[in-house]
Amino acid sequence: MTLLFYSKVDDPDDWRAALQAIDPGLEVRIWPAVGDPAEIETALVWRPETGMLAGLPNLTLIQSLGAGIDHLLRATGLPAGVPMARLVEPALTSQMVEYVVLAALHHHRRIEAYRDFQARAEWHLLPPADTEATRIGVMGVGVIGAKVAHALRGFGFQVAGWSRTPSALDGIESFHGADGLAPFLARSDIVACLLPLTPETEGILDKDAFAALPSDAYVINAARGGHLNEEDLVAALDSGHLSGAWLDVCREEPLPATSALWHHPKVILTPHIAGVVLPRTSSAQVIENIALVRASRPPLNLVDPARGY
Numbered sequence: 001m002t003l004l005f006y007s008k009v010d011d012p013d014d015w016r017a018a019l020q021a022i023d024p025g026l027e028v029r030i031w032p033a034v035g036d037p038a039e040i041e042t043a044l045v046w047r048p049e050t051g052m053l054a055g056l057p058n059l060t061l062i063q064s065l066g067a068g069i070d071h072l073l074r075a076t077g078l079p080a081g082v083p084m085a086r087l088v089e090p091a092l093t094s095q096m097v098e099y100v101v102l103a104a105l106h107h108h109r110r111i112e113a114y115r116d117f118q119a120r121a122e123w124h125l126l127p128p129a130d131t132e133a134t135r136i137g138v139m140g141v142g143v144i145g146a147k148v149a150h151a152l153r154g155f156g157f158q159v160a161g162w163s164r165t166p167s168a169l170d171g172i173e174s175f176h177g178a179d180g181l182a183p184f185l186a187r188s189d190i191v192a193c194l195l196p197l198t199p200e201t202e203g204i205l206d207k208d209a210f211a212a213l214p215s216d217a218y219v220i221n222a223a224r225g226g227h228l229n230e231e232d233l234v235a236a237l238d239s240g241h242l243s244g245a246w247l248d249v250c251r252e253e254p255l256p257a258t259s260a261l262w263h264h265p266k267v268i269l270t271p272h273i274a275g276v277v278l279p280r281t282s283s284a285q286v287i288e289n290i291a292l293v294r295a296s297r298p299p300l301n302l303v304d305p306a307r308g309y
Contacts, residue, residue: 001290002039004056006031007046007065010277015044018279022287042290051077061085061293063286066277067092067144069303070197070224085289085299086309091281093144096222099274100148100192103220103246104136105155106268107190112244131156137188139204140195140223141167141174142309144275148194160184164200185212190220197224198308205229210236216243222274225251230261237266248274 003019005012005028016028029035031052040056046065053059054077062084064072069086072078106112108129117124134157138149141161149172153159160173162184167174175184181204185191191213195201205221206229213219219242221228230251236242244266250259253272261267289299303309 001025001041001294002027002029002035003042003044003286003290004029004031004034004040005044006048006052010046010065011279014279015283018283019286022283023290026287026290042286042293044286045072047071048075048078050075053078053082061289061299063087063289063299064303067275068197068224069309070226072303073305073308083293083299084303084305086301086303087277087282087285088143088301089277089282089285091278092275093147096144096194096275097147097151099248100138100194100220100222101151101155103222103268104152104157104190104192104218107218107244107246108134112268132158134158135160135187135189137162137184137191138172139163139184139191139193141169141172142194142196145194148192160187181209182212185209186214188217189214190218192220193223193227195223195227196309197226200308202226203229205233207232207235210242213242215241217241218243219245220247221245222248225249225253230259234260234264237264242266244268248272 003026005015012030019026019028037056038058040059042061042063043053043059044063044065059079059082062072062082064086067086067088069084072084110126113126136152136157136159138145138161141149141163146169149159149161149169153171160175161167161169162175162180166176193205205227210232233245246268248270249272255261261269285300292299
């Protein structure tokens with residue numbers, strides 16, 4: 001078996017070692033050292049370049065190097081009919097839960113205000129945060145979003161979820177569809193976006209969404225930069241309608257030095273690190289998917305291009 005690896009942000013040597021620790025017989029080739037293209041059966045990739053996979057005549061699986069799949073669906077020159085799979089595994093999910101809980105609690109407990117007091121050597125006590133009265137909304141309640149919603153509910157927050165289609169989670173208020181979005185936003189003091197990026201969710205966090213949120217609401221985006229209209233966000237922050245935002249993703253990455261988000265006093269930025277796939281914990285799923293496809297069975301976390309995830 002031969003696998004082609006491509007990513008500008010992941011260490012190919014770490015992945016080769018982890019994959020071959022499970023299957024020593026797997027040959028791993030690192031782009032651009034493709035060798036004979038006809039020998040490549042699997043492509044393990046993140047944001048492949050245009051046409052990169054088109055010349056692989058015997059490709060049987062395109063495996064994303066993450067839970068997100070929009071980078072493949074928007075790519076041009078992908079070979080038709082080759083199944084695509086997402087990587088969804090416990091370590092990545094746990095990282096995402098940690099990240100969103102951190103962002104929500106950081107805002108909820110007013111840590112930024114206390115940091116400002118510290119910088120001025122001022123000893124001030126703010127009114128205590130009322131957890132049970134605080135409403136958090138989670139946009140996207142798939143595998144990751146459901147775990148995030150339950151983790152936040154465990155702290156005592158009032159948690160609701162919004163999704164494209166109906167969903168039911170124990171102890172979590174549920175909203176769905178276009179008609180459910182405005183009511184969902186109206187009851188969310190903190191909103192966290194964990195949606196897949198599809199044509200329907202592109203730009204969903206815009207001026208209309210911000211207007212539907214309560215005054216002083218807080219926005220967390222740990223999904224994709226394409227969900228957020230950055231100009232509308234800055235306007236909502238500057239007007240005082242939103243109290244702040246915590247962003248792990250941007251429309252253009254790396255974020256251009258000219259972006260107002262870099263130095264906005266109400267924005268916390270991280271460089272797309274909320275959930276990073278670990279070779280040690282993810283390689284087994286890649287190897288299993290290769291075996292499934294070789295046995296003419298669908299891979300785990302098969303992508304439905306029509307749905308966009």
